[in-house]
Amino acid sequence: MSNDDLHRYLDGELELDQLPEEARAEIASEAASWDRLLDTYRTTYPGSSAPSWLEHRVMAEIEALREPGFLARAWGWLLRPRPVRLSPATLGLAVASVAALLLLVRGRSPVPTGGVGVPAAAVVYVQFDLTAPQARSVSVGGDFDEWRGSYALEDPDGDGTWTGRVPVRPGLHAYMFLVDGSKWVTDPEAGHYTDDGFGNRNAVVAVTAPTT
Amino acid sequence: MAPPVERTDAQVVRDVLAGDRDAYRLLIRRYGDVLHAHAMRMSGSQDDAADLVQRALVQGFRKLRSLRDPDRVGPWLFRILANLTREHVRSPRRRDVPLHVLPEVPEERRDPEDDAAAAEIRSRLSRALRRLTPEQREAFVLKHVEGRSYEEIAAVMDLSVAALKMRVHRARDTLRGLLEEFA
Numbered sequence: 224m225s226n227d228d229l230h231r232y233l234d235g236e237l238e239l240d241q242l243p244e245e246a247r248a249e250i251a252s253e254a255a256s257w258d259r260l261l262d263t264y265r266t267t268y269p270g271s272s273a274p275s276w277l278e279h280r281v282m283a284e285i286e287a288l289r290e291p292g293f294l295a296r297a298w299g300w301l302l303r304p305r306p307v308r309l310s311p312a313t314l315g316l317a318v319a320s321v322a323a324l325l326l327l328v329r330g331r332s333p334v335p336t337g338g339v340g341v342p343a344a345a346v347v348y349v350q351f352d353l354t355a356p357q358a359r360s361v362s363v364g365g366d367f368d369e370w371r372g373s374y375a376l377e378d379p380d381g382d383g384t385w386t387g388r389v390p391v392r393p394g395l396h397a398y399m400f401l402v403d404g405s406k407w408v409t410d411p412e413a414g415h416y417t418d419d420g421f422g423n424r425n426a427v428v429a430v431t432a433p434t435t
Numbered sequence: 436m437a438p439p440v441e442r443t444d445a446q447v448v449r450d451v452l453a454g455d456r457d458a459y460r461l462l463i464r465r466y467g468d469v470l471h472a473h474a475m476r477m478s479g480s481q482d483d484a485a486d487l488v489q490r491a492l493v494q495g496f497r498k499l500r501s502l503r504d505p506d507r508v509g510p511w512l513f514r515i516l517a518n519l520t521r522e523h524v525r526s527p528r529r530r531d532v533p534l535h536v537l538p539e540v541p542e543e544r545r546d547p548e549d550d551a552a553a554a555e556i557r558s559r560l561s562r563a564l565r566r567l568t569p570e571q572r573e574a575f576v577l578k579h580v581e582g583r584s585y586e587e588i589a590a591v592m593d594l595s596v597a598a599l600k601m602r603v604h605r606a607r608d609t610l611r612g613l614l615e616e617f618a
Contacts, residue, residue: 285496405493
């Protein structure tokens with residue numbers, strides 16, 4: 224029996240009487256075996272019906288996609304964190320200007336770093352990356368932003384690699400990526416993971432304080 | 436009074452694009468089962484299948500304006516799902532659920548006499564399918580389990596018909612060997 228003939232018969236390209244007479248019985252038997260096997264597989268395979276909650280979930284997600292109004296978009300624009308690029312000279316000038324302003328207003332030295340609020344040195348910028356070519360948006364969230372997923376990553380060259388730098392205090396932090404605003408994805412490249420208590424894994428990043 | 440005429444796919448698509456989001460439910464009802472069955476056969480997991488179908492339907496809604504032929508919304512949604520499923524199956528870090536670990540067969544389909552034999556056949560083919568490459572498995576499932584035409588599958592998989600046939604032939608040859616091995 225020619226294997227090619229069998230494939231052509233199974234593909235419907237040849238009728239049985241177009242096959243060499245001596246091969247017909249064997250090919251017909253082989254084809255019947257396939258038919259029995261596949262028929263049993265098809266008729267007993269479970270899970271062909273979509274779950275009853277599918278429609279509800281899809282519609283809920285679609286509802287959440289509604290275009291926000293002008294005020295909501297403006298508010299979102301104001302609140303959305305975004306990377307700011309400054310040259311060292313500009314940064315130095317800005318710091319000097321603020322310091323001079325404080326001196327003028329208060330007539331005394333500025334509050335020393337660490338006196339009020341978060342010391343600048345206590346925050347480290349951590350780079351997060353995720354390869355997600357199909358994603359329309361990616362952000363990162365974790366215990367450092369109360370899992371709001373508020374730090375948007377960017378894919379400026381459209382190659383599917385989303386990246387961004389996020390201010391985080393030194394220590395161990397659990398985090399995940401929020402893809403398309405609704406799907407939490409574990410970082411596949413993380414060095415460490417921890418169970419989240421709901422059957423999934425959170426990625427963990429260890430952030431060390433910069434040495435001076 | 437004449438029964439209400441069911442809206443065609445093209446009419447539903449136009450209604451959704453005109454702002455009637457609720458009309459999208461009709462497409463979910465029409466294509467949800469077909470999409471889910473494919474995702475289930477490819478992923479082997481009901482949870483993953485449901486998640487993939489949900490993602491495909493939401494992505495379909497988002498991209499609906501880019502659909503050129505509204506009458507072809509069914510195949511178009513299927514193609515979105517097939518792409519997501521392929522990516523999911525290829526992912527080395529996906530949850531690794533063996534295809535033969537499947538939920539119980541629904542009660543009404545059972546025939547006591549044939550039950551054991553059918554379960555054995557299903558298990559053998561599921562195990563064998565799992566040993567194929569994801570690309571071969573997808574081609575075989577679409578052709579022989581879902582009964583789609585080569586032309587339709589070639590469009591879904593973005594292959595020429597000749598290349599697709601070669602893939603299906605290789606899948607069949609590999610499966611024959613595996614089924615003998617598992618017998």
